[in-house]
Amino acid sequence: MSLASHDHLSLPPEEVVTFYDRASGASGVIVLHSTALGPAAGGCRVWRYAGKQAATVDALRLAEGMALKNALAELPFGGGKAVICLPDGPFDREALFRTFGREVAALKGRYVTAEDVGTGVADMESVARETRHVAGLPARRGQPGGDPSPWTALGVLQAMRVAVRHRLGAELSEVTVAVQGLGHVGFALCEMLHQEGAKLVLAEPRSEVAARAADRFGAMVMSSRALLSAKVDVLAPCALGAVLDAPTVAGLRASVVCGAANNQLADEEVARTLAARGVLYAPDFLVNAGGIVNVAGEYLGWRAAEVRRRVLAIGPRMKAVLARAERDGVTPHQAARAMALDRIANAPRIQAAA
Ligand code: NAD
Numbered sequence: 001m002s003l004a005s006h007d008h009l010s011l012p013p014e015e016v017v018t019f020y021d022r023a024s025g026a027s028g029v030i031v032l033h034s035t036a037l038g039p040a041a042g043g044c045r046v047w048r049y050a051g052k053q054a055a056t057v058d059a060l061r062l063a064e065g066m067a068l069k070n071a072l073a074e075l076p077f078g079g080g081k082a083v084i085c086l087p088d089g090p091f092d093r094e095a096l097f098r099t100f101g102r103e104v105a106a107l108k109g110r111y112v113t114a115e116d117v118g119t120g121v122a123d124m125e126s127v128a129r130e131t132r133h134v135a136g137l138p139a140r141r142g143q144p145g146g147d148p149s150p151w152t153a154l155g156v157l158q159a160m161r162v163a164v165r166h167r168l169g170a171e172l173s174e175v176t177v178a179v180q181g182l183g184h185v186g187f188a189l190c191e192m193l194h195q196e197g198a199k200l201v202l203a204e205p206r207s208e209v210a211a212r213a214a215d216r217f218g219a220m221v222m223s224s225r226a227l228l229s230a231k232v233d234v235l236a237p238c239a240l241g242a243v244l245d246a247p248t249v250a251g252l253r254a255s256v257v258c259g260a261a262n263n264q265l266a267d268e269e270v271a272r273t274l275a276a277r278g279v280l281y282a283p284d285f286l287v288n289a290g291g292i293v294n295v296a297g298e299y300l301g302w303r304a305a306e307v308r309r310r311v312l313a314i315g316p317r318m319k320a321v322l323a324r325a326e327r328d329g330v331t332p333h334q335a336a337r338a339m340a341l342d343r344i345a346n347a348p349r350i351q352a353a354a
Helices: 003-008 052-072 093-106 121-128 149-168 184-196 207-217 224-228 246-251 268-276 290-300 304-312 314-328 332-345 347-353
Strands: 015-021 026-034 044-047 078-085 176-180 199-203 234-237
Touching: 015 052, 015 093, 026 052, 026 093, 044 052, 044 121, 052 078, 052 290, 052 332, 078 093, 093 121, 149 184, 149 234, 149 290, 149 304, 149 314, 176 184, 176 224, 184 199, 184 207, 199 207, 199 224, 246 268, 268 332, 290 304, 304 314, 314 332, 332 347
Parallel strands: 044 078, 176 199, 176 234
Antiparallel strands: 015 026, 026 078
């Protein structure tokens, strides 16, 4: 299959399960995009959707993204996602997540869930009362689990180091990085970049957090909008998705974009515009895989050292993606997507060798 067709390939999902339970008010969708490499793994999002159709569209998109992310990270997992529509009015959270847990249980290990936007550890503990196919539970001593954000930040750092060397021929200690969003991942990333000697410019709407970071890292704080066109070397989006649209890219002065946010590109065309402008865009689903590696380690019972080894591998993988992009004359985003799809297509061979 040619790279050009890879770029547009959107495989149909293997299975879509919709559920509704009048007693708990739980209503949602579970998408198993692919189980070729292993159980479909991906978190559970709770969001206020316009309706079942909007929830399904979101779940389909997110599940495909997880299939690419898990394949590229060389995890023994396929891709999946669950979304639950936030009920109107008050509801019993425990009952809602137990209903969801029973839906996960009914899939008999073909789908593994964890936290995502709008869900937390306590919710996953409710799910765990109904099924063992859940991660994101409190970590036991020395074992993977708990908050995946520090692992995500560590993976972003590895990819950024490689991208900066490749595009600017510089080390992190020599560059200025603009970090958008100082939440769980963004703040941890700032700590790591500060230790590496990078200069930081920050944007965060929670003013007390922004002030704390400015003080701690000697960083300049800007509005989120100003940050996107700041004169910096690297932009690290760690807040919202779809941050890279045509107007943002037109105003961008960074040479490298490398951050944790999911689905940073408003559309596929943006990746080509970035490349045409000489901006190295590090594919988000490659860069931010540290969190799912930790979740996989928790579910499969790996030791913390194994999680660390696999998160550090994000750096060499970034290098491999850049090499393939150059070889094939495509963007790093296209190259990463092609590598992930190759792995899914070769799943029977990979599983036979395991
Ligand atoms: P978070 O909710 O803890 O942090 C997001 C931060 O962004 C918050 O501090 C929020 O105030 C800030 N923010 C919101 N709007 C902003 C704006 N316009 N400009 C600047 N800052 C803004 O989330 P997180 O867990 O740190 O995740 C950050 C991103 O990384 C998300 O897109 C998430 O999907 C993605 N991601 C996270 C993980 C993980 O391990 N947590 C893993 C993979 C991907």
